[in-house]
Amino acid sequence: MHRYIVTRLLLAVPTLVGAAALVFVLMRLIPGDVCVIRMGSGGAHVNQAAVEACRLQLGLNEPLILQFFHFLWSYCTFDFGISMWSGNPVSKEILTRLPVSLQIAVMATVIAVAIAIPLGTISALKENTWLDHVVRMVAIAGIATPSFWLGIMSLVLVLDITYLATGKPWLPPIDYVSFWKDPLRNLSMVALPAITVGYRYSAVTMRMTRSAMLEVLREDYIRTARAKGLLEQIIVNRHALKNALLPVVTLIGIEFAFLIGGLVVTEQVFNLNGIGRLFVQAVQNQDNVLAQALVMLVVAVFVVSNLVVDVLYAWLDPRIRFS
Numbered sequence: 674m675h676r677y678i679v680t681r682l683l684l685a686v687p688t689l690v691g692a693a694a695l696v697f698v699l700m701r702l703i704p705g706d707v708c709v710i711r712m713g714s715g716g717a718h719v720n721q722a723a724v725e726a727c728r729l730q731l732g733l734n735e736p737l738i739l740q741f742f743h744f745l746w747s748y749c750t751f752d753f754g755i756s757m758w759s760g761n762p763v764s765k766e767i768l769t770r771l772p773v774s775l776q777i778a779v780m781a782t783v784i785a786v787a788i789a790i791p792l793g794t795i796s797a798l799k800e801n802t803w804l805d806h807v808v809r810m811v812a813i814a815g816i817a818t819p820s821f822w823l824g825i826m827s828l829v830l831v832l833d834i835t836y837l838a839t840g841k842p843w844l845p846p847i848d849y850v851s852f853w854k855d856p857l858r859n860l861s862m863v864a865l866p867a868i869t870v871g872y873r874y875s876a877v878t879m880r881m882t883r884s885a886m887l888e889v890l891r892e893d894y895i896r897t898a899r900a901k902g903l904l905e906q907i908i909v910n911r912h913a914l915k916n917a918l919l920p921v922v923t924l925i926g927i928e929f930a931f932l933i934g935g936l937v938v939t940e941q942v943f944n945l946n947g948i949g950r951l952f953v954q955a956v957q958n959q960d961n962v963l964a965q966a967l968v969m970l971v972v973a974v975f976v977v978s979n980l981v982v983d984v985l986y987a988w989l990d991p992r993i994r995f996s
Contacts, residue, residue: 697741701737925982934952
């Protein structure tokens with residue numbers, strides 16, 4: 674197991690280098706110049722001397738190959754550079770926004786797992802019954818409903834309920850407060866987006882859990898366990914569910930990694946300053962340094978998530994051996 678983990682970590686190095694090269698090239702193919710954007714919109718009346726000074730300061734006059742090597746070396750030393758737009762350290766910009774996205778991703782994952790696995794299992798055990806049809810309808814509705822619409826409807830519903838109950842309008846706080854400082858204020862800000870994202874997340878996971886459970890329940894060893902007279906609860910929990918969770922765990926890992934940087938619409942609806950919104954701002958402002966750092970952050974989260982999922986395989990299915 675230890676050898677496998679070390680091998681996977683070493684294989685992550687070329688993955689990160691390849692991702693770095695790809696994002697480096699793509700960011701420079703985008704039309705526009707951050708220095709021109711800094712000096713004013715359009716660039717028609719921009720002082721060219723000031724633009725050249727800006728490009729020299731940001732190192733944009735150097736050959737691309739040197740810029741790329743500087744980029745790689747800075748990441749090896751955990752120096753993510755200075756934002757081309759705000760002038761603040763990139764690490765500071767990310768650390769300011771990361772807690773919001775990370776908390777929503779964790780809460781949404783917990784909500785999705787708590788809903789999807791029990792309902793998906795029940796749906797498989799009660800196949801083609803009214804309960805199965807209800808669960809499938811809930812899952813399909815979650816997949817088909819746009820997240821931005823669900824977020825807006827949840828805000829309207831909460832506003833109406835609080836107004837009818839208290840007679841006063843209620844709005845979630847705008848500024849982010851850490852959970853450790855003020856739990857109630859923090860939850861009032863992130864609870865609705867977490868539930869909105871978690872419902873859509875659970876819908877996909879629910880469908881996967883049901884399909885995997887149906888496939889496992891038809892295996893010969895399940896029929897043998899039932900023929901031996903084992904309790905149905907033991908058969909489901911020990912034999913069926915653990916084996917059915919392999920593809921489900923893979924899906925959960927991928928979705929969690931996606932949530933770190935993929936909550937752009939949700940963050941816009943709920944006015945949250947998370948990683949997704951920061952990435953959109955970085956692209957709009959031609960802030961290559963910040964955009965590259967955010968993409969590399971998402972790539973690193975995907976690599977770590979895949980490693981954690983692979984390690985969990987050995988616990989869920991003892992037949993799996995790593996070499």
